[in-house]
Amino acid sequence: MRAEAPAKISLIIPVFNEATHLRRFLEEIDRIRLPLSCELVIVNDGSGDESSEIVRRFPFVSQIQFVELHSNGGKGAAVTAGIQRVTGSIIGIQDADFEYRFDDIARLVEPIIEDRADVVYGSRFRNGGFHAPRTLHYLANRALTLMSNFASGVFLSDMETCYKFFRAEVIQNINLESRRFGIEPEITAKIARLKLRISELPISYFPRRYAEGKKITWRDGVAAIWHILYFNFLDDRKRWFRKELPLEFTSPGKF
Secondary structure, eight states, X not given: OOOOOOSEXXXXXXXXXXXXXXXXXXXXXXXXXXXXXEEXXXXXXXXXXXXXXXXXXXXXXXXXXEEEESSOOOHHXXXXXXXXXXXXXXXXXXXXXXXBOTTHHXXXXXXXXXXXXXXXXXXXXXXXXXXXXXXXXXXXHHHHHHHHHHHHSOOOSOTTOSOEEEXXXXXXXXOOOOSSTTHHHHHXXXXXXXXXXXXXXXXXXXXXXXXXXXXXXXXXXXXXXXXXXXXXXXXXXXGSBOTTSOGGGBOTXXX
């Protein structure tokens, strides 16, 4: 019989060269109040600045796990490393910046806690949240989401969102391959092949500039097109999921 994970929310936080604002970020995320206890799983993705030292010296109140990757592998590599360490029953992703409002997390995990959803995406483009995206990024995100929708069969308004929350037994039993930002379309392509209740809720969004440490570039947008095509049409689906994935989530004939 499968053991139940603790009733806890695990936030995976990839960190790469965020020293200029990291202490302030940690102060705010450490004060977060959620419906369940919270575990912060901070993954230093080979930072070349003082990010690692800042995390190690910070006086956390929250339960903390710190994962040190000695070379920069990208967001996908950091998230995958974090998934291997979490101990909670709900797993979410949080960037180490202030583009998203931490207060939105409590709303996003609510459908999972109440057993109304297995996966929840926070959408920057649904009505109800404040957002001020730059025009080029907005158009690129909408185009990539539309392409992903046609390819995966899952209708979303914001596939590229950072805020994705999962039942632990779902995301922990998906084999993730992408090392950089391709993890966003990869996750969407793979959960589309499962029998999951997927919800999307509006969130607020305050985009930062490249001078403030934004990492994603136009090259990642081009790569996202390839990842959408690859994971929806070309990849071998037989190796997508682990045998530990509960049968209740599997869809016969889809992989």
